[in-house]
Amino acid sequence: MDANKILSTDLIDLVFEGRNKSYGAYELRTQYNKRLRNSLVITASIALMLLLGSFLSSLTTGNKKGKVEIKEVQLEEIKQDEPNEPPPPPPPKPPEPPKVEMAKFTPPKVVKDEEVKEDEKPPEIEKLEETKIGTVNQEGVKDEGIVAPPVESTVVEAPKEDDANKIFQKVEIDAEFPGGTSGWTRYVTREIERNIDDLQDDGRSGTVVVLFIVDREGVVSDVRALPCNEAGVGNCLPPSSKLAEIAVNAIRKGPKWKPAIQNGRNVKAYRRQPVTFQLSE
Numbered sequence: 001m002d003a004n005k006i007l008s009t010d011l012i013d014l015v016f017e018g019r020n021k022s023y024g025a026y027e028l029r030t031q032y033n034k035r036l037r038n039s040l041v042i043t044a045s046i047a048l049m050l051l052l053g054s055f056l057s058s059l060t061t062g063n064k065k066g067k068v069e070i071k072e073v074q075l076e077e078i079k080q081d082e083p084n085e086p087p088p089p090p091p092p093k094p095p096e097p098p099k100v101e102m103a104k105f106t107p108p109k110v111v112k113d114e115e116v117k118e119d120e121k122p123p124e125i126e127k128l129e130e131t132k133i134g135t136v137n138q139e140g141v142k143d144e145g146i147v148a149p150p151v152e153s154t155v156v157e158a159p160k161e162d163d164a165n166k167i168f169q170k171v172e173i174d175a176e177f178p179g180g181t182s183g184w185t186r187y188v189t190r191e192i193e194r195n196i197d198d199l200q201d202d203g204r205s206g207t208v209v210v211l212f213i214v215d216r217e218g219v220v221s222d223v224r225a226l227p228c229n230e231a232g233v234g235n236c237l238p239p240s241s242k243l244a245e246i247a248v249n250a251i252r253k254g255p256k257w258k259p260a261i262q263n264g265r266n267v268k269a270y271r272r273q274p275v276t277f278q279l280s281e
Helices: 003-008 011-015 025-030 032-062 180-194 196-202 242-252
Strands: 066-069 102-104 132-134 206-214 220-225 260-262 265-279
Touching (some): 025 032, 180 196, 180 242, 196 265, 206 242
Parallel strands (some): 102 132
Antiparallel strands (some): 066 265, 206 220
């Protein structure tokens, strides 16, 4: 090859000078840059399409995110028991019955007349017809069938009910989540957001009412979702809904509650807690 052609010729042409260029290796080497460029363009295009599709999908699913709405139960005003009226004064003591005339019974004793004492003489038979025989001599009215007054009965107060294990339906101060209403709202919102995908798959908005017992130490037990005929709320969801399952688990696994208060002391009482979930349009 001439020197001038060597300066202007590609390296591949110099390598394959005088060799069989139609074998295939020559063509593969000459088209290598073109194939590399085409593969990079195709790969970049596919990656761009995937990225664009993921972005559009996130925008679509983001509009379906649920809005959490927590409603506190509205408890009825508890009617305070009226203070006990002072006990009525004791009945007047019945008047003492009139004294009945009695004659002392003197057992018979054989003695001489001069040895008989005046107070030991037996009463005359005529006087005993309307006189009651007793142990002493007593002046009074004639015994005309007077009935002695009944013996006064002693009233024993029934023991008060031991309400240590009593479960109150209504109390003066209801059991409360630690931190109050705001603390409960933060807690249940966090639990709902952790299960937001399951709630969206369930696709139902509404309210569930959870009934449970808080004992005097604040321990929660007997947690269950009420059926709609007992819940008494609008747009009620049944106990089989996903929201009911999430709410029951949140209360069952949550912290201790502040116990209810009745007459200034902690008592064991029921607690109704509604939870509402609303899907955005």
